Amino acid sequence: MGKRIDVKDLNVFYGDFMAVEGVSMTVEPRSVTAFIGPSGCGKSTFLRTLNRMHEVTPGGRVEGKVMLDDEDLYAESVDPVAVRRTVGMVFQRPNPFPTMSIRDNVIAGLKLNGVRNKKVLDQKVEESLVGANLWNEVKDRLNKPGAGLSGGQQQRLCIARAIAVEPQVLLMDEPCSALDPISTLAIEDLVTKLKEQFTIVIVTHNMQQAARVSDKTAFFNLEATGKPGNLIEMDDTQQIFNNPSKKATEDYISGRFG
């Protein structure tokens, strides 16, 4: 599992407003790529184009190509719903379904897509929760509501829910920004473990986090408010943090702005 993402000359729009301009990048399979950059630089917006979540916002559209291995995600014949099953997503704030138990949360994606076999589902619950490092904490209360867990546990529940549908790629949009340091650490450990199976892209405001978990780092920036965001550079994380090739990257990393 884990597919390569190839983005070519991607422009992202909200209606007539261009939010991100001219991004090209390659994300290697089974690696962790971090997106960093100041607020409003379009990194989250860009992330959401990778599973066509961007289009859920009214007026959202793109120009350019996003290839998943050999498949163009934006080709006419491609169903955006199918794309989202292949490219999963974890959000900033933990958002378990409030009406469902822990168990039902994990298999929500499968059940809503028509899987009914109880044995398969039970197996999937355990597999996904183990995969999300949550099994030991919740195995005795699978039928309790998911909203009763702590923030960090909820976020791992959301990760379990995302990996239960067996995606190829996992997108994470600032998954730790609402969590305390201990829960953050737990998620970071999990990310390192998950990259053995999935291609992971993570947006983060926390540069130490980017340095800790990612193999590659992409720095996004925008010239001024109202202008579209750009990809400034993308390289090995070591390289970006120790010896960036662009001045803007160095300024940002050394805390001179942003």
Place this chain on the structure above:
Amino acid sequence: MTAEAAPPGPGIPAKYSDAHSGDDTSPGGGLGGIDHGKSRARALKNSIATVLIWGAFFIALIPLVWILWTVLSKGLQPVLHVNWWEKDQSGAGAPAFDHNLRGARHAIVGTLLMGLATAVIAVPIAVLTAIYLVEYGSSPFARIVSFMVDIMSGIPSIVAALFVYAVWVTTFHWTLLPIASSLALTMLMIPVVTRSTEEMLKLVPNELREASYALGVPKWKTILRIVLPSCLSGVITGGLLGLARVMGETAPLLLLASYTQYLNQNLFHGSMAALPTMINDQALNINVHIAEQRVWGAACTLILLVLGINLLGRLIGHFTKVKR
């Protein structure tokens, strides 16, 4: 969505000065010159306002208490009789010769049946309309529909009845059936349920929808399986409040459902009594003791029924707020 996209808060200084511009009671006087005469006048005004505002509330309680007391004291006695619930008014002849209270079963059953039929027609239309307005609507058509929901909520019930008459009788020459009343009541119920469902749908956080989309769940399943269950209790509350409203309606029934003394359980046949029409019928002879008892007994039954459904709806809404 992310905090980056949040609109900026209101410009405080601008609004602030705006609220005070051209206002002569803005407290003046610096720290140095406290004008005691003026401040006493201000304190007095403040006290008067406090008294008036408390007073207004207590005055508003008078009619409520008075109505409830009247209805209960005059109507509870017949309602507590077993016959009231088990018998209809069949056999009630000219009031002067008739000394039996008999019952209101025909009217109670009629009110419930017509109310339920109304809900069965109105709730699906209302909930779907609300879903359209909240989940799909941003087009000009949606704005027109939203406007029409407002207009519909303002249609007087008697006009709704005239409309049903104009279609049912004048145009199609059908005989009036109990279901015709339900159709008129439907027009009163739809806007109530639509608006309350809309409010509830708007309270469901967008994050839940996104979480579902991100799992590759199509929109319609997201709405039916994730969004609606999250606010189901609110929708039920809205439905019950709407039901309470239409069950208490009288005007359409006067026109479309002629009163009968007999129990009828078929919405598609004959005429069907309801509590409001029973009250209206017996009120003609309210000077006769037995008719007076029937009037207030029916009023008591109606108010208990309507307030009961209303309270039930509010309780459901109160104890199961939209889950986040």
Place this chain on the structure above:
Amino acid sequence: MSSVTGASFTDETPGPEGEPPLRGDRASTGRLGDRLFGGMTRLAGGVVLAIVVLVGVFLVVRAIPALRANHADFFTSTEWSTSPLKFGIVQLLWTTVATSVIALVIAVPFSIAIALFLGFYAPRWLAQPAAAIIDLLAAVPSIVYGLWGAYIVAPQFAHVQSWIQDAFGWIPLFGRVPGISGGTTIFFVGVVLAIMILPIITALSREVFAQTPMTQREGAIALGATKWEMLRTTVLPFGRPGVISASMLGLGRALGETIAVMLILSTLPQGANWSWSLFNGGSTFASNIAANAPESISDTRQMGAYIAAGLVLFILTFVVNAIARIIIERRKAFSE
């Protein structure tokens, strides 16, 4: 694509090829399920739209034959007779507007005061139950208001009324009308309608008052304003459009109220003299229709007269509600 998900038929059937891609909201796709469900919701919205339009169309079309056969001028005659067809709306319009305006004049100050009470004066433990109690007033069926008003309160109100007539009878609005005694008059109906529309105006006013930005309120308090001054300078001006539109909705409710008016208000005999007095009897559009139309129910020609009256009432409430809506929309646009 991933194939772990054994999906149902409606799920996996995208729309016909060559369809133009949906613009914007692509959470909804060309799937059969999405097209069906989306279509159903749109259809429901269309039904609502169609009903309102049809109400207008049918009322107009079915009123025309009666209007053609009318022997009196519809807009200027004070008579109302359906056999022979001789009907005009002047008396109905006057009674309808007079009762509703009285209701509004009484209800609005009370509603504002109660809304302020619920939002700013009631102690925390009381605010919620108090609001629920005011809401209960709205839950009482109007026929119960009618019974209560006609048989319980009106005899008492007759004393108040004759006191007012003694003191102010020289003003035409409060003059005595021969043959009308007891409290069952336009003025009293206005009082009962005021009670009936009070909860709706209160609830909406309370909502807008609560939206007054905290910064404004605290600013006023910080300047040393008393509570009342704070309310007068920040909350009331901020809420004014909301209160006006709430009042319009209340007015719409009062204009269309039927059974309470019908039970309370004394009707006038045929050919009664015109009077401007608020202590006169009369019929509103709604009470006239409800009281007299059932007699003509089998004669569609005669019913046309009532449908014409209903049409005027519909237009009246339509305009009032549209104004309320426009005020709300304006305010939204302004505050966003």
